[in-house]
Amino acid sequence: MRDVDIAFGRNVKAALALSDEGKSRDEIRRRTDVLMGTFKVNLDVRPGEICVLMGLSGSGKSTVLRAINGLNKVARGAVLVRHRGEPVDVTRCRSATLRDVRLNTVSMVFQQFGLLPWRSVRDNVGFGLELRGVPAAERNRVVDEKLAMVGLDAWADKMVQELSGGMQQxxxxxxxxxxxxxxxxxxxxxxxxxxxxxDKLQDDLLELQRRLNKTIVFVSHDLSEALKLGNRIAIMEGGHVVQYGTPSDIVLRPANAYVAEFVKHMNPLEVFDSGSVMTPAAALRRDGDAVLLDGSGEVRLRVDRSERPVSAQVRGREMPLGHVDGSGAGNSAGLVVAPVDLPLRAAIDLRLRSPYPIVFVDDLGRLAGLCDHTEIYRGLLQHP
Known part of the structure; x- marks a missing residue:
């Protein structure tokens, strides 16, 4: 999304001219009777990530979302979507191409479910495939698979009004x-x-995302939800994107007072990963090929030439390396080695169960840093 202006009203040209002069949304509306939905919005959503648009009511987050599939007309700028391997600007493409994008590349989940009450659960789930012309046998196979994925396979032939709100979602x-x-x-x-x-559906969405690796743009006005779901978050105010970054960027380095007000009451355990608080590898003391993990030098980690941990010693005795995944699950015996994006909450739990600091590695398995009680306390206290 590049420099996207969205305006609602007739005198759009005059409104855009005032926007270029830096006039506020209220002044533009007073002088032209045009509501500026967005001002030069720039977003780059990476494949496979969850981007959360958040802000107060009227900030423009749903307006931006609906521009991605062409439901909101863009007055100026470009919205590029990768469709069938090629970038397509949905603001300028032919209507047949836009229809194909909506049928095959971009799908939407609505706040009020958007289900067809006169159809069964099965027929609702298969509606998009039906519009696409998929044969009934193949359509039923896909529908059964997706209903099992969300735990509703036993409800396939029920009418949607027989389901609870959470089941309808x-x-x-x-x-x-x-x-x-x-x-x-x-x-x-x-x-x-x-x-x-x-909360349960948020967990379900994250689990489905781990399996399916979709690109998701998610609108929310709830910071806790945004921090839980988002790989990156765009904070919006008055049609502007005032900050776009990772959850830890936004919490630790708010761009202005508006963002700072959003984050000041949040629980840091909801957003921090271990990389936010660890002592980086470059700051650790060395003794030859050994990295000293405590002040006395009694806990040592040996690394190879590529900086990958290979063994550990505690007071001169060999200590096994235990490896855990990004959720903290795995072998936590001995000196624990964990990915650098391990949630801080999981790191605290591991440290409580181990007498030694936790060693963190990057996605190539190279030493990234360590986390002990000091790093944890410092990380929690640095949040305002």
Whole structure:
């Protein structure tokens, strides 16, 4: 998305001219009767990531979302979507191409479910495939697979009004996944649900994302939800993107007072990963090929020429290396080696169960740093 202006009203040209002069949304509306939905929005959403658009009501987040599939007309700028291996600007493409994008590349999950009440669960999930002209046998195979994925296979032949709100939202997810679209647009899909159901569906979405690796643009007004789901978050205010970055970027380095106000009451354990608090490898003391992990030098980690941990010693005795994954699961015996993006909450749990600091490695298995009680306390205290 490049320099996207969206304006609602008739005198758009005059409104854009005032926008270029730096006039506010309220002044532009007063002088032209045009509402500026967005001002020069720039977003680069990477394949396979969840990008969360968040802000207060009226900030422009849903306006941006609906520009991605052409539901909102763009007054100026470009919205590029990778479709059938090629970039397509949905603001300028032919109507047949835009229809093909909507049928095959971009799918949408709505806040109020968007289900067809006169159809069964099965027929709702298969609706996009039906529009695409997929034969019934293949359509049923895909629908059964996606309903099993969201835990609703036993409800396939029920009418949607027989389902609870959370189950209906799962139907919406299954319908979006059934099209096998590369990009999912989700407009506050969980906001109308009870907190416990909402939290469960967030977990379900993350689990499905680990399996399917879709590109997801997710609208939310809830910071906790954004921090839980988002690989990157765009904070919007008055039609502007005021900050775009990782959860830890936004929490640790808010761009302005508006963002700082958003994050000041959040729990740092919801967003920090271990890389946010660890002592980096470059700052650790060395003794030959050994890295000293404590002040006395009694806990040592030996690394190879590529900086990958190979063995450990504690007070001169060999110590096994235990390896855990990004959730903290695995072999936690001995000196624990973990990925650098391990959530801080998981790191604290591991450190409580181990007498030694935790060693962190990057995605190539090279030493990235360590985390001990000092790093944990310092990381928690640095949050304002």
């Amino acid at each position: 799962r139907v919406g997810l299954a319908r979006a996944f059934a099209t096998d679209a590369d990009i999912l647009l989700m407009d506050e899909p969980f906001s109308a649900l009870d907190p416990l159901i909402r």
